[in-house]
Amino acid sequence: MSDIHDRQIGSSFSRAAVLSRSTPSPRAVRLFFGLLLVSAALLFSTWDARADYKLCNATSYVLDSAIGYETETGWESQGWFRLLPGSCEVALPDKITQDTYYVFARSIEAHEGGTKYFDGSDRFCTTMGDFLISGRADCATRGFDSYDFTRVETRKGDDWTTTFSEPANFTLKRAEIAGTQRLLRDTGAAITRIDGISGRRTTAAITTFQQSANLRADGDINTALFNGLIDKAEKRQAKSGLSFCNTTDFLVWGAVGYESGGKFISSGWIRIEPQRCEKAIKGDLTQRYYYAYAEAVDAVGLVARRRGQDLIWSGNHSFCTKGTRFEIEGRDNCAERGFDETGFKRVDTGEALVWTETMQ
Known part of the structure; x- marks a missing residue:
């Protein structure tokens, strides 16, 4: 950079x-x-x-x-x-x-x-x-x-x-409208375009949400509207997706692999505090199989050990990773592309819309 x-x-x-x-x-x-x-x-x-x-x-x-x-x-x-x-x-x-x-x-x-x-x-x-x-x-x-x-x-x-x-190059005013549109869609509203233009469909969706949230139904965009949309979107996210849960006494770093548009993607690292859960994939799950890798670290940042073994959750499905946070397209030729090759575990969700993978 x-x-x-x-x-x-x-x-x-x-x-x-x-x-x-x-x-x-x-x-x-x-x-x-x-x-x-x-x-x-x-x-x-x-x-x-x-x-x-x-x-x-x-x-x-x-x-x-x-x-x-x-x-x-x-x-x-x-x-x-x-x-x-x-x-x-x-x-x-x-x-x-x-x-x-x-x-x-x-x-x-x-x-x-x-x-x-x-x-x-x-x-x-x-x-x-x-x-x-x-x-x-x-x-x-x-x-x-x-x-x-x-x-x-x-x-x-x-x-x-x-x-x-962002590349759309919104003005601050249009960004306010576009952000409202995005949050409305995040809550499940039928918003198809994030364009920063306050048309009738956007105004109607705002008014409908305001009514449902016991806010003044005037179609205006303000802090109360944003806070209400964020709260509902967060609750919606909590009920969907793939979560990693850490039941150990160590900090855990996780990574996830998945297929999107016919291409494999790996991304990480997800920080999971002891006795906490974090979202690895947001939104309803659309595939049966996902892939997970995680490792626990001790107080000085070294890989934690339990009963003489490194505390790592892995498998034999190779994905590319790197030593800093990443999103990598493709799982082949990792070393040639300057990445590490890491074995992930396959997670069978049974085509469920929500799934929790526990590191214990």
Whole structure:
């Protein structure tokens, strides 16, 4: 990932978590989403003139975002900042004092399909809840996650705005409409196009949802509507898909393989805390067979052992993986393409719409 110098530049965004290990294994995911990141020393008309670093969301997805920066005492990373489609939030309420900052964003789990990532190649520590973390080294051994942030070259001064956007190149207003359309579809509404145009079908779907959620049925898009849609979409996701559950006392990293459009796909890594479940495939399952790989790690990031054996769940179905987060098309010629070849276990769902695979 090259540094960002211009006001608009094409980017692929992903997240990454690298853990030390004694046993060779993959560990992390790179999902590519052809998105754009726009940075500019300008103010949007909806904001008062004040000294801030703002993050704006011109995509049709709800994003959780974070920022990294250097201070007099060292590196810091801070998040999460929830960005509704079409909205902006202040990440740093102060003047721009550095020439370089680092940003990251990911779509929330309520959306159908794969998670979309805005990332780069500069690693910072994160954690599941809100955070302000000092230092960017040894994230795993300190109990943190890590993601690769995108570098943004700024100009020192009163303010700076970084905008996340997608190839549709929505304005903030159209992103707000497109995000509403996407969330309506995520809740099961018959929305066929995510185009950011507020037609009669979109307005009718909004009004219908508002009535069902005991909101004011005026067809307006506001924070209450977004929160209601997110809540319903999250509940819908919980009742479908393929979940990985971890009943051990260790942190587990998992990966999933599946067939899509006649091609095999592998993606990971999915972080599964002890006694927790995480979604590996979202939405109703459309196939009988899926594939799973997982490994437990101890407190220092090494592959955990039980009764003298590495605590790994695997099989004899080969898929490609890599040491950072990934989404890889194809399961052949892994080494020639620069990937690891990893044995996955086949999961027979019996054509069920929802399935849970337990690591115990």
